[in-house]
Amino acid sequence: xxxxxxxxxxxxxxxxxxxxxxxxxxxxxxxxxxxxxxxxxxxxxxxxxxxxxxxxxxxxxxxxxxxxxxxxxxxxxxxxxxxxxxxxxxxxxxxxxxxxxxxxx
Numbered sequence: 001x002x003x004x005x006x007x008x009x010x011x012x013x014x015x016x017x018x019x020x021x022x023x024x025x026x027x028x029x030x031x032x033x034x035x036x037x038x039x040x041x042x043x044x045x046x047x048x049x050x051x052x053x054x055x056x057x058x059x060x061x062x063x064x065x066x067x068x069x070x071x072x073x074x075x076x077x078x079x080x081x082x083x084x085x086x087x088x089x090x091x092x093x094x095x096x097x098x099x100x101x102x103x104x105x
Contacts, residue, residue: 016060016086023051027093031057032079032101034071047071049079052096060087070100 029052037044045065050057061082065071080095
């Protein structure tokens with residue numbers, strides 16, 4: 001599994017296409033969150049957009065933030081736009097997120 005994930009052919013778009021093919025038909029509930037993972041000594045601050053299935057969120061697209069703390073509106077819009085290219089809005093039941101993601105845009 002680890003070797004497969006390190007394969008340079010397994011790009012983000014290929015990984016996303018694979019996951020989208022496994023999703024159930026119909027409308028999907030999406031979730032956005034920011035999380036920090038530890039990789040060695042350096043923390044990895046990620047903004048993640050995923051699909052909620054059976055009470056769990058499966059990450060679909062993400063971006064590493066180059067700073068601690070919350071993401072900005074522009075980064076969130078970019079992440080949503082990436083997913084919209086692969087998963088049209090007509091399949092979205094809704095998008096849930098924490099209150100840290102407030103903003104008119």
